[in-house]
Amino acid sequence: FTCDLIRNFSIIAHIDHGKSTLADRLLELTGTIQKKAVGRNEQVLDKLKVERERGITVKAQTASMFYAFCGKQHVLNLIDTPGHVDFSWEVSRSLAACQGALLLVDASQGVQAQTISVFHIAQERGLKIIPVLNKIDLPAAQPERITAQMQSTFGIDPEDIISISAKTGQGVSQVLQAIMDRIPPPRGTTERPLKAFLFDSLYDRYRGVISLVAIQDGVLKKGDRIASCHTRKKYEVTEVGIMHPEEMPVTSLFPGQVGYIACNMKESSEAHIGDTLHLAGATVDTMPGFQPAKAMVYAGIFPIDSSDFPKLEEAIKRLALTDRSVTVQRESSTALGQGCRLGFLGTLHMDVFRQRLEDEHDANIIVTAPTVPYKIVYKDSEVCVSNPTEFPDAIDVSSKVKEVQEPVVRASIIVPEEYFGEMMDLCFTHRAVDLEHRYLDAGTGSSSRIMLNCILPLSEIVTDFFDQLKSRSSGFASFDYEDAGYKTSNLAKIVFLLNGKPVDALALIIHRSKEDEIGRLWVKKLVKVIPRQQFEVPIQAAVGKKIIARETLKAYRADVTAGLYGGHVERKMKQLEIQKEGKKRLKRMGNVDIPQDAFFEIMSSK
Ligand code: GDP
Ligand code: MG
Numbered sequence: 001f002t003c004d005l006i007r008n009f010s011i012i013a014h015i016d017h018g019k020s021t022l023a024d025r026l027l028e029l030t031g032t033i034q035k036k037a038v039g040r041n042e043q044v045l046d047k048l049k050v051e052r053e054r055g056i057t058v059k060a061q062t063a064s065m066f067y068a069f070c071g072k073q074h075v076l077n078l079i080d081t082p083g084h085v086d087f088s089w090e091v092s093r094s095l096a097a098c099q100g101a102l103l104l105v106d107a108s109q110g111v112q113a114q115t116i117s118v119f120h121i122a123q124e125r126g127l128k129i130i131p132v133l134n135k136i137d138l139p140a141a142q143p144e145r146i147t148a149q150m151q152s153t154f155g156i157d158p159e160d161i162i163s164i165s166a167k168t169g170q171g172v173s174q175v176l177q178a179i180m181d182r183i184p185p186p187r188g189t190t191e192r193p194l195k196a197f198l199f200d201s202l203y204d205r206y207r208g209v210i211s212l213v214a215i216q217d218g219v220l221k222k223g224d225r226i227a228s229c230h231t232r233k234k235y236e237v238t239e240v241g242i243m244h245p246e247e248m249p250v251t252s253l254f255p256g257q258v259g260y261i262a263c264n265m266k267e268s269s270e271a272h273i274g275d276t277l278h279l280a281g282a283t284v285d286t287m288p289g290f291q292p293a294k295a296m297v298y299a300g301i302f303p304i305d306s307s308d309f310p311k312l313e314e315a316i317k318r319l320a321l322t323d324r325s326v327t328v329q330r331e332s333s334t335a336l337g338q339g340c341r342l343g344f345l346g347t348l349h350m351d352v353f354r355q356r357l358e359d360e361h362d363a364n365i366i367v368t369a370p371t372v373p374y375k376i377v378y379k380d381s382e383v384c385v386s387n388p389t390e391f392p393d394a395i396d397v398s399s400k401v402k403e404v405q406e407p408v409v410r411a412s413i414i415v416p417e418e419y420f421g422e423m424m425d426l427c428f429t430h431r432a433v434d435l436e437h438r439y440l441d442a443g444t445g446s447s448s449r450i451m452l453n454c455i456l457p458l459s460e461i462v463t464d465f466f467d468q469l470k471s472r473s474s475g476f477a478s479f480d481y482e483d484a485g486y487k488t489s490n491l492a493k494i495v496f497l498l499n500g501k502p503v504d505a506l507a508l509i510i511h512r513s514k515e516d517e518i519g520r521l522w523v524k525k526l527v528k529v530i531p532r533q534q535f536e537v538p539i540q541a542a543v544g545k546k547i548i549a550r551e552t553l554k555a556y557r558a559d560v561t562a563g564l565y566g567g568h569v570e571r572k573m574k575q576l577e578i579q580k581e582g583k584k585r586l587k588r589m590g591n592v593d594i595p596q597d598a599f600f601e602i603m604s605s606k
Helices: 021-027 049-054 085-095 113-124 145-153 172-182 307-321 347-361 415-430 467-471 514-531 569-584 598-603
Strands: 006-013 061-069 073-081 100-106 128-134 195-204 208-217 225-228 234-236 239-243 247-249 260-265 275-278 299-302 329-331 337-342 365-367 374-378 381-387 401-416 433-439 449-457 478-488 493-500 508-509 536-542 546-553 586-589 592-595
Touching: 006 021, 006 085, 006 365, 021 061, 021 073, 021 172, 049 275, 061 172, 061 260, 061 307, 073 598, 085 113, 100 145, 100 172, 113 347, 113 478, 128 145, 128 172, 145 329, 195 260, 195 307, 234 260, 239 546, 299 307, 299 329, 299 347, 307 329, 307 337, 307 347, 337 592, 347 365, 365 598, 401 415, 415 433, 415 467, 433 598, 449 478, 493 514, 508 514, 514 536, 514 546, 514 598
Parallel strands: 006 073, 006 100, 100 128
Antiparallel strands: 061 073, 195 208, 195 275, 208 260, 225 234, 225 275, 239 247, 239 260, 299 337, 299 365, 329 337, 374 381, 374 401, 401 449, 401 478, 433 449, 493 508, 493 536, 536 546, 586 592
16 A cells, blocks of 8 residues: 555635536546536535535535556545535635545636635645636637636746646546646555544434544554543444445455544534544554634524423434534524524534524524624623523613624625625625735736735624625625624614514624614514514614614504515415414514514514
8 A cells, every 4th residue: 555546635716616517527537437428417415405406515525536647546535625615614614625626617607705715725735736717618608718817817838737627527638647747646555543533423323423534644544442532532433335326335444544433422512623533552642633614604503492491402403413513502582482502614504504494404494684693892891692592682881881893704705896896885884994906917908907905893794795786796706704703883682663662582682883774674674574463563773772764563453464465465465374384383572463474573583
C-alpha cells in the first residue's frame, strides 16, 4: 500500500454551476455507477428528497472511485459540497479532508459571490485548485470573457483552465487526468500510530452513529479499540468501509483514505466534528479542529395538534442527528403550547429542515417568525436572546439595559452593471453601511459585473432580502455573506394584543425605524385572517406601553365567506372547510377563540 495511489478532492462552486452533475460524470467515467441516458439528471450524491426536488446539495457526501492510471489502480475520494451560503460550514469541513479542489465556474454566468467565498476557503486550507469552466455547450457561454474574469479575480493562469460540459461529458476525462497530475497525494504513513480525522457523521437506526473519517497515519481495522481525543471515550470498531458511492465494507483503511466507521457510538454528540481518533492506549497530537457551527437564525417549531408534541420532538431529535449544525432546545408558549426552539445556519437551512421534517417524519407543524440572536448588555453582564419573549419589554432606565446589539454580516453582491442602482437601493433600505464597489471585469464593456460590499444587519437578510435581490436583478445578482460580529442598534419588541391581551407567539424584535411600518402591516394581516367573534375585537401593536397600530375586528356575521372580496368559489369552499375543521380545535388567545388553521395561516404568512 502507498499513499501515492490516492487523491482526495472536492468540487467547489457557486450554486447551480454543476458540481453534482460533474460528480455524476466522474462516477460514471470511473465505472462507479452505470452511465445514465443523457438528459436524465438525478444526481447520485444528492440523496435527500429535498435536495432532488430543489436541485441543491444540502449535505456534503463522500464517494470513493477506483481508477486505473499508469497501469496502477488508484483510489479517488470525492467529497461533494453544498453551494449555498447557509452551508459554508459544511464546505470548510469537507475541504479539511482534501488536498485539492475543482473550482467550477459556469461559462454563461461567470464568477459569482459563492465562487469567491469557496475559492478563499480552499486557498486558506492550502489546497491545489484546478479551475474548470463548465457548461461550454450552452449557446450563452462566453468562455473567453469568463476566462479573463477568473484570471483577474483569482490570478488563475488561463492555461490551467479546463473547459468542459458536465452535461454532455465533453472534457471530463481531462478533469480526471488533471486530478491525477496536479493534486498531490495525501501524506501519511503506516509507520506512525493511527490518527484519523473525523469530518462528518451520519446516523443509522441500527448501528448508531456512523463517522466519516480521513486517515492521516496508521491503519484502521475492524476490531480495533479506538479512543477520541476530544471526549476520551473508547470504542470498539465494528465495521469499516468506503462510500462507493453506497457503503461498502472493507477490511482496513490506510493513510490518506476516506471512509466510514461504525463503533457503537450511541449519541451523535459523541462524534465531535474535527475530532482526532487514535488507538486506545496510544498518544497522538490532536489535529486542529473546526470552529463549531454557529446558529444565525432561530425559530420555534410547534405541533399543530398539541398532543403530537412527543412525536414531533422525537422526529426533530432524529433529524438533528443527521444534521449536526442544528441546535435544539425546548420551548413553551401560551398560545402554541409545548414546542422546540431551533437554531439554524440561515433561512434556507431552516426551510430545508422544515421540509425534511414534513417529508421524512410526516410532521404537522407551525414555524414561528425567524429571529437572529441579539445581545442585551447590562451594566456588568451580557445576555444573548434568540426569542422575542425574552427580550425586555421596554429599554429605558428602569430596565437597567445599557444597550442592545444585533449581529451584522459582511455581505458581497455580484451583479451586472445595469442593476447597480437597484442593488444600492436594496442595500440602503436594508440598513446597509460602509458600501463600496469595484468592477470585476478588467476593461469595462457592456454589461460588466460589479462587486458590491457592505455591512448589513443579519436580521435584514433573514426575511425577504434574498427574494428581493433576485427579483430586482432579474435573477442575475448573487450574494454571499460572512459573520462580522455585533453592533449597537436601536431595537425594540413589538407585541400584538388581541382584545387587550398580548399573544406571546406573535412578538417580534425590530429596528425602531421600521416599527410603524411593521406594526401596521401585521395588524392588517391579523384582522384579515382572524375570524370574527361574537364581540368586537381590537387588534393592536404595541412597543412598550405605546400602541403604534390598531385595527378593529367587527363582530360576528353568520357567513364566513362574506369577508372574502373577489374570492373564487374554490377559495370560499376551502374557507368553509377550514371553519368546519377549525371548530373542532380552537386556540384561545387573549380570550379570543382562533381556529388552528387561522393561526397556522398567521404564522406561515411572511
Ligand atoms: P450544483 O448546484 O453545483 O450541484 O449544480 P447541478 O449539478 O445541480 O447543476 C445545476 C443545473 O445545471 C442542472 O440543471 C444541470 O443539469 C445543469 N448543468 C450542469 N452542468 C451543465 C453543463 O455542462 N451544460 C448545461 N447545459 N447544463 C449543465
Ligand atoms: Mg448539487
